Amino acid sequence: MTQTASYHRDPSGRTLVEGVARVVSLDSGFALLEPEVTSGCKGCVSAGLCGAMGGQGSLKARRFTIRNDHDLHVGERVVVGISEGNLMRASWVAYAIPLGFMLVTSVIVDLSWKNDAVTALAAVAGLGLGMLVARFSAGRMADKGDLMPRYIRHAAPAEACHAE
Amino acid sequence: MQQYMLLMVGAALVNNVVLVRFLGLCSFMGVTTKVDTAVGMGMATTFVLTVSSVLTWALETFLLVPTGLGYLRTVTFILVIAAVVQFTEMVVKKISPSLFQTLGIYLPLITTNCSVLGIPLLNVEHHHNFMQSMLYGFASALGFSLILAVFAGLRERIALCDVPRLFAGPPIGFITASLLALAFMGFSGISAN
Numbered sequence: 001m002t003q004t005a006s007y008h009r010d011p012s013g014r015t016l017v018e019g020v021a022r023v024v025s026l027d028s029g030f031a032l033l034e035p036e037v038t039s040g041c042k043g044c045v046s047a048g049l050c051g052a053m054g055g056q057g058s059l060k061a062r063r064f065t066i067r068n069d070h071d072l073h074v075g076e077r078v079v080v081g082i083s084e085g086n087l088m089r090a091s092w093v094a095y096a097i098p099l100g101f102m103l104v105t106s107v108i109v110d111l112s113w114k115n116d117a118v119t120a121l122a123a124v125a126g127l128g129l130g131m132l133v134a135r136f137s138a139g140r141m142a143d144k145g146d147l148m149p150r151y152i153r154h155a156a157p158a159e160a161c162h163a164e
Numbered sequence: 165m166q167q168y169m170l171l172m173v174g175a176a177l178v179n180n181v182v183l184v185r186f187l188g189l190c191s192f193m194g195v196t197t198k199v200d201t202a203v204g205m206g207m208a209t210t211f212v213l214t215v216s217s218v219l220t221w222a223l224e225t226f227l228l229v230p231t232g233l234g235y236l237r238t239v240t241f242i243l244v245i246a247a248v249v250q251f252t253e254m255v256v257k258k259i260s261p262s263l264f265q266t267l268g269i270y271l272p273l274i275t276t277n278c279s280v281l282g283i284p285l286l287n288v289e290h291h292h293n294f295m296q297s298m299l300y301g302f303a304s305a306l307g308f309s310l311i312l313a314v315f316a317g318l319r320e321r322i323a324l325c326d327v328p329r330l331f332a333g334p335p336i337g338f339i340t341a342s343l344l345a346l347a348f349m350g351f352s353g354i355s356a357n
Contacts, residue, residue, distance in 0.1 A: 084200055091204050094256050095211040099302070102214070106298060111165070116225070116294040123218055123298065135259045 018081045020155050023072050024063065031068040033080065033149075070151050077155040086146045093137045101130030168299050175300050176307035178352055181279045183345040188279030188308055192315065193337060195273070197323075202316035205273065206309025208252075210302065212274050213283055216241075216248050217301025220284035221294055241284050249274050279308060315344060 021033040066080060105126025110119045141147055181187050188209075195205045220241050228234050253271045257264040274280055283304045287297040318340050327336050 087200055088203065091207045094259065095207040099211050099214055102218075103298070103302060106295060107168075110295045119294050120218070120222060123294075127215070131255060131259065138259050 018079050018152060019149070020077060021064075021080050021149075023074050023076045023078065025074060026068060026072070029068055030065045031072045032063055032065050033078070034063050036077070064149060066149055066151055072151075079152045079155050080149040081152045082147070082149045086141070089141065090138075090147060093134050093141065097134040097137065098127055098130030101133065102127040105129070168295065171296060172299055172303035172306075175303035176310065177348070180307045180311060180348055180351075181283065181304045182308055182311045183341075183348045184352075185279075185282065187282040188277050191273060191277050192312065192341070193334070196312055196316040196319055199313060199316045199320060202312040203309070206305075206312045208271055209274055209277065209280065210305035210309055212245070212248055212252055212271075213280050213305040213308075214298060214302040215252070216245050216280055217284055217287055217297045218294070219244050219248060221287060221292070221297040224288055225294075237288065238281070238285070241281055245274075245280050245284075279304070311344070315341065318344070 019035055021035045023031050024034045025032045070078075072078065102123050103126075106119050106123040109122035113119065138147075175181075179185060182189065182192050191205060191209075196202045223240060223244060224237070228237055228240065233240075249271055253264070256271075283301050284297075287300055290296075290300075292300055319337060322336055322340065331339070
């Protein structure tokens with residue numbers, strides 16, 4: 001989603017990060033979409049190693065659903081968006097929470113024991129605990145629908161992703 | 165505690181991984197066109213770099229040094245980093261498939277980020293203990309993320325400016341980066357005092 005970033009505001013004034021995706025199937029009121037690989041990705045020096053554009057398998061893994069309120073059909077290209085604030089919160093949940101737990105646990109144990117092996121074990125335990133908390137937080141975000149992209153408009157024929 | 169704070173300030177600002185050590189320049193120029201992509205990449209790099217620093221310290225201390233296999237350090241560290249990136253991708257996917265769809269794009273890019281290999285190697289060179297390795301990795305990644313976000317903000321503003329045609333695109337980006345590097349040289353005064 002975010003590799004195709006450009007900006008748009010929803011009716012409530014929140015900034016959305018946009019991306020172009022193609023409808024691959026329809027199922028009882030929902031549409032399954034596959035994000036398009038950016039032209040910028042194809043020119044990247046890491047293209048051969050990058051899982052984001054590494055064949056159909058990785059694109060399938062990145063498919064997502066949206067509510068089909070706009071009579072979408074298979075093969076249509078649409079512009080979808082996710083709130084910038086939600087994207088930032090998702091980054092915090094995925095990375096900052098586990099890392100924060102790991103760092104705090106390590107510092108506390110190191111100040112108490114001053115032993116590298118014990119501190120290393122505490123870091124692993126802290127990371128595991130942080131991942132559990134992250135899982136809980138991500139579940140709450142998903143339940144609220146914060147992580148689900150929204151339909152913005154149909155993509156124009158020449159409209160491509162805006163990575164660069 | 166003060167020693168750790170000084171280590172972190174030094175790693176994040178005085179010896180900034182991008183502007184002083186010139187590591188991770190490809191992602192620095194590649195993902196800084198928009199602030200949100202820069203922040204996402206920065207956070208993913210912070211996670212991977214910190215966990216990699218921890219794991220490479222353990223590998224160096226408990227395997228490479230005792231068995232005299234120090235000459236395999238670079239190869240081993242590359243493998244560890246690739247494994248950490250894959251592990252992170254799997255964990256994010258497991259924690260929340262929605263999060264993976266939203267943030268998964270940045271993870272493969274980290275595998276080819278030379279700062280992620282450079283920092284664990286610097287940890288070995290500086291003979292850091294466990295806490296020092298972890299905090300050095302964390303602070304270096306914070307410095308990397310800070311520069312990514314600042315530079316992305318500058319490039320977003322430059323995109324709205326009337327730049328002469330010959331300087332448009334990467335040339336003005338490089339000039340801006342050099343000015344930013346000059347500004348960060350001011351932090352080197354901290355270590356002198």
